[in-house]
Amino acid sequence: MGRAVGGALMMNPDRLVCGLATVFGTRTRGGRIWYREEFDAWHNSGVTAVPLQLGHGPVFDIHGAITNIGAAREFAVVNQPVHGLLTLVELDQGGWQDSLLRDIQEHLDLKPWLPAWGFSLGGSRPSARPWCSPSAQTRFTPGACSPASPSRRQGVDHGHLDTRVQVLSDGQCRRTVLYSLRNCHGRRRARRERPFPGGQPRRHRVPERLHGGGDVINLLDRRLYTFAQVDDLLSLSPSTAQRWIDGYSRQGKDYRPVVGRNSTGIAVATWGKFCQCRFLAEFVTLGLRRCT
């Protein structure tokens, strides 16, 4: 939690996450399009902090609901890699928040439990969030509602879930950039449709290794689990999922995968393949060995 020291807000660098709150001019999953002008009006209204949520709502543990998991206090408009609103958020102390930070770190360590996840900036009117406690409501000052946003929503994007992670090297802070995949894709398509003045199309640099997430992708095609994780979740013997999903070679002979058409060489299984492995696992428990 940040604390004021001599008038300046001190943040804990170990709990900071830097990411894109929204991409201007592209439709979010909720159907809303945010523009730079709206942000200016909102920012000039004196907002100092916006509650940070996970999945646009509270999270729950055995002690009850946790409305906000942190706060976003710093904002900046950026033009690269996309034209959007960059924000610096600080996660509060707590088990959920620690778990999130650990997940981010695992993602950066190429142990992807998740190809995509995202925070939400709780910029809606507090009365629209019945679970919000009075003390939490006072942390947010609603901004002026611009003519372009006549709905109850105001402030920052509500539909920017499904993000991607990339490291920015920084000696002291854990900083990551969360790309809104949907928005990146939409903007990329839009740019391709019109000729680029320099002759070469500009491409946003989304890391290849992070392919496979985002709400534009069918749920069944979403990459979720490494092969070892599939083995764990389905109580299979080691490497079984790899053989089923990606095939294998033995004594110079190649065996094609069972649940996939061809070997992809990607060590992360999609949800659809996981479901099919779950189906196959039922037969393995019967002692059937012809699966592979």
Add this chain to the structure above:
Amino acid sequence: MKPVFERLRDELEAPYPFASAHLWLEPQGREIVARVQDELGEELEESLFVVRINDRLLPIDWSPPSIRFRDAVEWSAEPEHEKVIILVWADGTDHKIEINPRRSFGQPVVRGIKTTALADAWRASLAVLPSPSSIRTLPTFRLEIRESVDHLLSPAG
């Protein structure tokens, strides 16, 4: 099993035939599987996916392993042909532990709480409480914690 997957993939035009709503939720799904199973009979064990029964109304039914899989998944609330599997119940947990790509990033959860967190709580309670039997005094989630821990600590898991 490979030929079955390949044939069904082509017939249903679905990359994941056994995760397809058409196969599991529509009556003709069983008939398609039965036909493929018959055509590939020499390469398959008998009655692998579906079985023929003496029922005039339901001459073909899923085999026991197929039924277990069918009962272990939940479908989305979209129209019939657009349904997808949104949740898989962990094997042997009596619908207590769910694996849902939209919750906790696909990690197994019990009522939204990761089983790993429950297992941590279990271990912590063992360290703090005077005896393992004292865990029974925990007010909530006793059964879920037990099952989560059993699932996590199972030999294959």
